[in-house]
Amino acid sequence: MNNSKSALKYFYKYLKPHWKAIFWVTVFSLISTFLQVLAPTYLGKAVTKLTSYVANGGSINSFLEIVAFLAASYLLSTIAIFISWVIMSNFTAHANNSMRKNLFSKLQRMTIRYFDTHQDGKILSLFTSDLDNIFNAMNQAIFELIAQVSLFIGTIYIMFKINVKMALFTVMTLPLALILALVLIKKARKYIGLQQKEISNLNGFINEQLNGQAVIITNGLQKQSVQEFKEYNKAVRNAMFKGQFYSGILFPLMNGLATLNFAIVIAGGTYLILTNQVSMAAGLGLMVMFIEYSYTYFQPLTQLSSLYNLIELALTGAKRLAKVEQEKEEKRVSDGKQLTPLKQGLALEDVHFGYNKDKEILHGINISVPKGKTVAVVGPTGSGKTTIMNLVNRFYDVDSGRITIDGTDIRKFTIASLRNSVGIVLQESVIFSGTVFENIAFGKQDATLAEVEAAAKKAQIHDYILSLPKGYETEISENSDTFSTGQKQLISIARTLLTDPDFLILDEATSNVDTVTEEKIQVAMDEVVKNRTSFVIAHRLKTIINADKIVVLKDGTVLEEGSHKELLNRKGFYYKLYTDQMVLD
Numbered sequence: 072m073n074n075s076k077s078a079l080k081y082f083y084k085y086l087k088p089h090w091k092a093i094f095w096v097t098v099f100s101l102i103s104t105f106l107q108v109l110a111p112t113y114l115g116k117a118v119t120k121l122t123s124y125v126a127n128g129g130s131i132n133s134f135l136e137i138v139a140f141l142a143a144s145y146l147l148s149t150i151a152i153f154i155s156w157v158i159m160s161n162f163t164a165h166a167n168n169s170m171r172k173n174l175f176s177k178l179q180r181m182t183i184r185y186f187d188t189h190q191d192g193k194i195l196s197l198f199t200s201d202l203d204n205i206f207n208a209m210n211q212a213i214f215e216l217i218a219q220v221s222l223f224i225g226t227i228y229i230m231f232k233i234n235v236k237m238a239l240f241t242v243m244t245l246p247l248a249l250i251l252a253l254v255l256i257k258k259a260r261k262y263i264g265l266q267q268k269e270i271s272n273l274n275g276f277i278n279e280q281l282n283g284q285a286v287i288i289t290n291g292l293q294k295q296s297v298q299e300f301k302e303y304n305k306a307v308r309n310a311m312f313k314g315q316f317y318s319g320i321l322f323p324l325m326n327g328l329a330t331l332n333f334a335i336v337i338a339g340g341t342y343l344i345l346t347n348q349v350s351m352a353a354g355l356g357l358m359v360m361f362i363e364y365s366y367t368y369f370q371p372l373t374q375l376s377s378l379y380n381l382i383e384l385a386l387t388g389a390k391r392l393a394k395v396e397q398e399k400e401e402k403r404v405s406d407g408k409q410l411t412p413l414k415q416g417l418a419l420e421d422v423h424f425g426y427n428k429d430k431e432i433l434h435g436i437n438i439s440v441p442k443g444k445t446v447a448v449v450g451p452t453g454s455g456k457t458t459i460m461n462l463v464n465r466f467y468d469v470d471s472g473r474i475t476i477d478g479t480d481i482r483k484f485t486i487a488s489l490r491n492s493v494g495i496v497l498q499e500s501v502i503f504s505g506t507v508f509e510n511i512a513f514g515k516q517d518a519t520l521a522e523v524e525a526a527a528k529k530a531q532i533h534d535y536i537l538s539l540p541k542g543y544e545t546e547i548s549e550n551s552d553t554f555s556t557g558q559k560q561l562i563s564i565a566r567t568l569l570t571d572p573d574f575l576i577l578d579e580a581t582s583n584v585d586t587v588t589e590e591k592i593q594v595a596m597d598e599v600v601k602n603r604t605s606f607v608i609a610h611r612l613k614t615i616i617n618a619d620k621i622v623v624l625k626d627g628t629v630l631e632e633g634s635h636k637e638l639l640n641r642k643g644f645y646y647k648l649y650t651d652q653m654v655l656d
């Protein structure tokens with residue numbers, strides 16, 4: 072079993088606070104096991120008493136006493152199981168809850184690099200399949216492990232204590248059962264692993280196809296898509312069949328072996344009676360007792376092997392969660408400076424940066440944004456425009472050089488005060504579940520309706536919001552189609568305007584928007600940058616004609632800079648970019 076140390080440490084961390092509960096679960100499951108192991112003895116004794124009563128007569132009372140004991144021990148055993156289940160369900164739910172809480176808080180402290188390098192679906196699966204697998208395993212495996220192992224040891228012990236010969240007859244099939252279980256588990260493990268891989272491939276395919284549905288429809292690729300789906304689905308079916316076959320066959324095979332064992336026990340008991348080693352009554356009692364024992368000692372083998380997959384899945388999940396807990400968190404400067412209102416401006420000084428060590432993206436960038444001015448960064452796709460924004464906001468830190476605000480390196484300020492001063496309108500606008508009002512007031516929770524309306528007016532979206540049946544109280548979410556892509560960006564501009572940041576970064580949306588909305592975005596952008604120190608990352612050059620300065624970026628270096636007019640007169644790279652775009656427009 073691939074039980075790495077980190078997974079076990081992870082379990083230890085979350086189970087340690089519940090050691091008292093685990094102690095009581097152990098006690099009650101041991102009590103129940105003890106009673107279960109004891110019960111067949113009474114059963115055997117009852118048969119012996121009954122047989123000798125039938126054969127020799129006498130008092131039936133001792134038989135009735137034993138039956139009463141038997142009933143009492145089954146009842147007590149059930150009560151003990153009930154109590155330990157109550158305790159266990161309670162502490163596993165609590166432990167799982169702590170895991171989920173810590174995971175979410177940890178994600179909130181992670182660097183943007185983590186989210187850039189991990190797919191959303193995979194992060195989500197930590198909360199769904201991994202935590203679910205752990206919960207299922209904790210709920211079933213802890214109790215079962217304690218109960219079944221003790222049941223197995225207890226049964227073997229008591230069998231040998233009662234009658235060594237009968238015990239030997241009963242455990243005769245044990246080696247065969249063990250070999251069978253190991254072989255089947257190995258096979259099942261292989262195909263269940265394959266099944267999970269094929270399911271994940273299938274999900275990946277479905278996800279990709281659903282996201283690209285528009286492309287599939289416009290290119291008439293539906294048939295091809297269905298054909299490919301069939302291939303993935305077939306692979307899942309094949310792996311699933313074998314996985315389920317090998318894991319499912321274990322149970323009936325073990326039951327079959329247990330039945331075979333009954334025959335061996337009966338033959339063994341008959342042999343002892345016929346060879347006069349025990350009396351008829353005692354022999355019949357022993358047979359009933361050992362038939363019951365052969366069932367109880369086979370039960371742990373079947374149960375434990377069916378738990379195997381559950382435990383393996385939980386260990387894999389715990390390993391993944393432990394890895395997340397060890398991930399690097401965003402650096403916090405605990406004694407950092409507080410940013411005061413901007414006096415001079417922001418500057419990038421000889422900034423070098425690469426997302427990976429082996430590939431530098433920005434090669435010595437110098438840009439200054441004086442207070443109250445708007446600087447636009449333009450350049451071909453992939454030239455590093457968004458990367459500059461990521462550095463200014465400290466989503467990433469520069470590799471060399473520095474970024475300063477009023478002459479102080481931004482790494483000297485607390486992250487909180489930096490992010491409070493810097494407002495960002497991201498390329499991809501984000502809508503949170505809630506009302507339109509809540510979405511705009513996101514960055515300023517105590518905003519009044521009047522403030523929200525004023526921001527929406529400046530962002531050119533107020534009239535549209537009023538046209539909605541419930542106005543600012545309209546419920547929206549990321550997937551609702553109340554707003555178009557362009558309108559979502561207007562909402563996001565309003566959100567930023569409301570926080571009135573000292574310094575603004577506006578990453579213009581690249582997606583196509585209709586001309587009316589584009590004009591509105593233009594007016595909103597002009598409004599938002601007015602008298603504010605801002606960085607505009609522009610994709611459509613006509614939107615930044617009025618910027619105080621335009622910096623032209625190419626392959627991570629500044630190629631040209633100046634006003635729109637100056638750059639056009641220079642007839643350089645900007646001129647080419649601009650004229651090319653105008654032709655396209």
Ligand SMILES: Nc1ncnc2c1ncn2[C@@H]1O[C@H](COP(=O)(O)OP(=O)(O)OP(=O)(O)O)[C@@H](O)[C@H]1O
Pocket residue numbers: 187426427432450451452453454455456457458459610
């Ligand atoms: N998170 C990331 N990890 C690794 N490389 C990245 C990451 N983000 C961007 N890059 C790479 O850095 C380079 C610059 O990307 P960037 O997004 O800054 O360009 P851009 O000028 O904003 O492009 P666009 O106009 O398409 O938005 C590209 O080669 C891109 O592949």
